[in-house]
Amino acid sequence: MSRLRLLTVENTDDPALRDLLDRSVIPDPEVSRRVAEIISDVAKRGAEAATEYGDQLGGGYQRIDDESLNQAVSDLDHRLRAAIETAIESVETYQRSQMPADRTISPTPGVEIARRWTPLRRVGAYAPGGKAAYPSTVIMTVVPAVVAGVREIVLVSPAGPDGAVAPVTLAAARLSGATEVWSMGGAQAVAALAYGTEDLAPVDKIVGPGNHWVTAAKLAVLGKCAIDLPAGPSEVLVIADETSDPTLVAVDLLSQTEHGPDSPAVLVTTDPDLAGRVEVEIERLLPDLERSDILAKALSDHGSAVVVPDIETAVELANHYAPEHVTVLTSDAEVVGGAVTRAGSVYIGEWSPESAGDYATGANHVLPTGGLAASYGPLSVTDFGSWRQVQTLTGEGLENLEETITALSDAEGLTAHGLAAQIRVRKIKDGVE
Structure with a gap:
């Protein structure tokens, strides 16, 4: 055959x-339409809507308490715990090698430009669940965030047919360093992470793979919060x-x-x-x-x-x-x-x-699919922070750049831009401090 x-x-x-x-x-238009309805409802009604969808569609809506997380770790058999800890150590080692470094240059006399990196404050990590458990995905999404210095890491994973998140998922979340763990999944989980509910603060970014409902939801909330990449x-x-x-x-x-x-x-x-x-x-x-x-x-x-x-x-x-x-x-x-x-x-x-x-x-297994490897890369520590530019000019530096600033701002009809430089240069020449 x-x-x-x-x-x-x-x-x-x-x-x-x-x-x-x-x-x-890109998800089917009908899936995207239904997902938009779910997101809108969760954004408006919060925990009530998330709970209803968890009951109707599966996955639940409940924060897992520390006692349950600790018990899940205690119940792990030795072989599986050793494997999880080895994987965590390997991911941590690789991600630490990728930590961004701040850099400062002086392209012209009197001009200093710095590029500085700051970890995100709060992120959400989605680990598929339901009929199967994926502790490896917990590790791949949580550990890079820990290495990056993210203070609040919310791991969400849908409950299985028995109404509970797989114990191995809970154990991996605890061992990897998640600060909150929730039983929920699907579009409603993405909506709750992005918009927040009465008992769940919104996150700055959502990472992790999922089915077409999760992918559609991540694309739909882009703008409210960041995402890693759409996954097929x-x-x-x-x-x-x-x-x-x-x-x-x-x-x-x-x-x-x-x-x-x-x-x-x-x-x-x-x-x-x-x-x-x-x-x-x-x-x-x-x-x-x-x-x-x-x-x-x-x-x-x-x-x-x-x-x-x-x-x-x-x-x-x-x-x-x-x-x-x-x-x-x-x-x-x-x-x-x-x-x-x-x-x-x-x-x-x-x-x-x-x-x-x-x-x-x-190496990380959260990867671009569907041809997106042409423009996206693997999930890494750099996905859990943001860069900012910091610029410092001396009087000499501004004088050297004044003509460039005014010529370009005049060409674009943005004369206030040029004026901001001209007033300062006049102040320098007049000797006014």
């Missing part, structure tokens, strides 16, 4: 690639050649498509025979996987194998596609991986599975 759609192309302009490349994270279905593109192990290619495709039935998986190869060998391995591995039904649908609906004439075309296609994940399994993986410039995260060589980045290396 062939699950991957087979395409053979000569270049990246081939019309056969149109459907593959044409994807977007998780995706992977594997670059392979005749030297690639078909089992590794297959398992890398499978490991990403198990996120959901709408997750794209793309194999790009120079070897026409590899696709068939990968299909054989997929069929061998699939039955034993817990989410085999989801995997089968994702591969049938969104799986592709693209045969290209050479590695250069493979890299060009990867950069056009600009996916969330790129795995390079070619003979010269480091060279090929270095040429991939538009991807959320790149995994080079057969010992670098995507799952290592998802859980353990310290």
Whole structure:
């Protein structure tokens, strides 16, 4: 049985690639309309509306008390707690290496410009939940905020069918450093974070992945508060050649498509025979996987194998596609991986599975999808602060720039701008302090 759609192309302009490349994270208009209604209602009625939507749509609306968080940590088995703590340490180490540094320069005599960074005051982190628990996403969204110096970090995650947030999610939130944890999800959670309620203060920024309802809500509140990026279905593109192990290619495709039935998986190869060998391995591995039904649908609906004439075309296609994940399994993986410039995260060589980045290396797994890796990057410590410019001029500095200021302000018809400089320069020349 062939699950991957087979395409053979000569270049990246081939019309056969149109459907593959044409994807977007923009939600369906009907979803956006309904989300707008939910946000408006929560903004007006606060906790009452958030509670009603939590009851109707699931996810709840309740702050988790400290006792429950501490108990969740106590109840963790040793192996899982050790894994969570190792992941936290790895993420913290990597994020600390990215901490912004203030900088001051003097471009001309008497002019000093400083660039200074300040952590945000309060942020909201969304971790998907409900039918599954994602403690790794808690770590990836909370730890960079802690490293950045954010004082108030609100973690929200929807309750499951039993009406409770998964204990492992609560434990990860406590261990990662979240200062508040709430049981809520969906558009109503995003609305509550953005606008606040009677018992939940609004946040400056919302980060973290979610379904199309969450994505639509994040886009809708942009302007009221900041967001990290709009996120669509998780995706992977594997670059392979005749030297690639078909089992590794297959398992890398499978490991990403198990996120959901709408997750794209793309194999790009120079070897026409590899696709068939990968299909054989997929069929061998699939039955034993817990989410085999989801995997089968994702591969049938969104799986592709693209045969290209050479590695250069493979890299060009990867950069056009600009996916969330790129795995390079070619003979010269480091060279090929270095040429991939538009991807959320790149995994080079057969010992670098995507799952290592998802859980353990310290790299962030909150990544741009749907082609947005062309303009967005991974979530990082720098997303949890803001830059400001600080400018100091001496009298000499202003005199040197007066002509530039007045000439440009006159050209734009903004003469008060020029006057602000001229009055000061006259004061300098008159010797008035």
